[in-house]
Amino acid sequence: MAAQAGKIDPMHQFLVEPLxxxxxxxIAGYNVAFTNSxxxxxxxxxxxxxxxxxxxxxxxxxxxxxxxxxxxxxFISNMMDANIGPKGKAFTPYVFSLFMFILIANMIGMxxxxxxxxxxxFTVTSHLTVTGVxxxxxxxxxxxxxxxxxxxxxxxxxxxHGTPLPMIPLIFVIELxxxxxxxxxxxxxxxxxxxAGHILMKxxxxxxxxxxxxxxxxxxxxxxxxxxLMIGISALExxxxxxxxxxFALLTSLYLNDAINLH
Amino acid sequence: MDPAAAKLLGAGFAAIGxxxxxxxxxxxxxxxxxxxxxxPGAADGQQGRLFIGFxxxxxxxxxxxxxxxxxxxxx
Numbered sequence: 001m002a003a004q005a006g007k008i009d010p011m012h013q014f015l016v017e018p019l020x021x022x023x024x025x026x027i028a029g030y031n032v033a034f035t036n037s038x039x040x041x042x043x044x045x046x047x048x049x050x051x052x053x054x055x056x057x058x059x060x061x062x063x064x065x066x067x068x069x070x071x072x073x074x075f076i077s078n079m080m081d082a083n084i085g086p087k088g089k090a091f092t093p094y095v096f097s098l099f100m101f102i103l104i105a106n107m108i109g110m111x112x113x114x115x116x117x118x119x120x121x122f123t124v125t126s127h128l129t130v131t132g133v134x135x136x137x138x139x140x141x142x143x144x145x146x147x148x149x150x151x152x153x154x155x156x157x158x159x160x161h162g163t164p165l166p167m168i169p170l171i172f173v174i175e176l177x178x179x180x181x182x183x184x185x186x187x188x189x190x191x192x193x194x195x196a197g198h199i200l201m202k203x204x205x206x207x208x209x210x211x212x213x214x215x216x217x218x219x220x221x222x223x224x225x226x227x228x229l230m231i232g233i234s235a236l237e238x239x240x241x242x243x244x245x246x247x248f249a250l251l252t253s254l255y256l257n258d259a260i261n262l263h
Numbered sequence: 264m265d266p267a268a269a270k271l272l273g274a275g276f277a278a279i280g281x282x283x284x285x286x287x288x289x290x291x292x293x294x295x296x297x298x299x300x301x302x303p304g305a306a307d308g309q310q311g312r313l314f315i316g317f318x319x320x321x322x323x324x325x326x327x328x329x330x331x332x333x334x335x336x337x338x
Contacts, residue, residue, distance in 0.1 A: 011336065082311065185322055192325035195332075247318040250311060 008206030010199040014126055037130070040122045044105045051104075072100065076249065083253040087260050091253075094141065098134065099249035106194060106241035110234070126194040128187060135187035138252040146259035157262055186251060193244045197237045204230045270334045277331035284324020291316040 018025070018033035025033040055069025062070060076096045080088040102125060109123025125131050146154040158175035159168055204226050211223030295313045299306035 079311070188329065189318060189322045189325060192329055193321070196325070196328055243314065243317075247314055250314060251318065254315070 008203055008210070010202040010206070013120055013122070013198060013202060014195065016127070036122050037124055037127065040105070040108060040124045044101060044108055044124060047104050047108070048100050052100075072096075079250060080253050083250070084257045084260055088253065088256065091141070091256055095249050095252055095256075098138070098252060099245055102134070102190065102248055103242060103245035106245060107238070109194065109198070110238060110241060123194050123198060125190055126198060128191045131191040132183075132187040134190075134248070135183040138186060138255065139183035142252075142255045142259045145256065149260065150262060154259070154262070157258060182251075182255060186248060190244050190248055193240055197233075197240055201230060201233060201237065204233065270338065274331040274334040277327050277334065280327030280330070281324050284320060284327060287320040288317060288324070291320050 016035050016037045018035050019039060020034055022031055022033040025031060052069060055066045057063070057066055059066060073096060076099055077092055080092045080095060084091070105124040109121055109126065111121045113119045113121040146157070150156075158172050158179065160171070160175075163171050207226040208223045208230065211221075211226065212219045214222075291313070295306075295309070295316075298309075
């Protein structure tokens with residue numbers, strides 16, 4: 001955790017490193033080593049599978065697990081229906097998978113694996129490469145659906161109803177720019193929220209440890225308030241995990257609504 | 264001015280932007296709560312828009328944070 005006595009290193013937790021070396025992991029010259037990031041993505045997948053399969057029993061009177069799964073599916077289904085309408089049903093599986101993956105990946109990053117010496121939980125979504133790909137997939141689906149459904153009439157999305165004719169060129173450019181920035185903002189939002197939260201917790205944890213190492217007087221003044229703050233921030237971070245997953249899915253459904261229903 | 268010192272100062276200034284974003288986010292939730300306390304029945308229907316507003320305000324604050332991080336660790 002601390003690189004040397006007193007120095008807090010908050011960035012080491014985000015390091016992506018190959019687990020089994022890079023010697024034999026090559027496809028067509030590209031290095032495809034199995035990294036800790038890949039391991040945690042597999043863990044997310046396994047957890048999601050276990051959760052969903054456990055709740056898909058289809059019992060008429062659902063048990064607790066089935067109620068939990070139905071809670072999630074109903075939540076996303078209602079959100080898609082409220083934002084898109086009946087045409088959104090086709091996209092509910094994608095948005096649900098997206099939401100569950102981001103939620104579980106965020107939560108696994110908060111897991112206290114650090115109590116085992118030498119281990120630390122890795123947040124998959126704390127890398128712009130991962131969140132950027134998720135955002136690009138969402139944006140590509142929006143573009144493909146928009147152009148397949150409406151052809152070139154899709155560009156009428158950038159000229160709202162009732163704009164006066166002289167303003168149309170300016171409005172078109174502004175709307176186009178704000179549309180093109182959507183994948184960046186989607187990916188960036190999730191990435192920075194996760195990264196900032198984890199950096200904050202690592203810095204506070206560093207305060208606690210360094211306070212204890214500096215003697216009992218300083219420990220009382222520095223470490224105890226920092227530890228209490230860590231508990232509060234951890235609770236806030238769990239909330240932020242859920243909110244950021246929800247916001248990602250919500251904005252994806254809104255962008256899909258733009259593509260499907262145009263206005 | 265020494266470039267390393269200038270970077271650290273720039274990161275400190277960017278943190279002011281994050282504080283301003285905190286004001287923005289508080290504004291979003293505060294307005295929602297004000298309206299919800301006047302008309303509780305209509306509050307649940309607007310929850311989606313609450314989170315959209317929160318996401319937009321938070322994003323701009325996160326952009327300031329990204330500037331601070333770039334100054335500290337990239338450039």
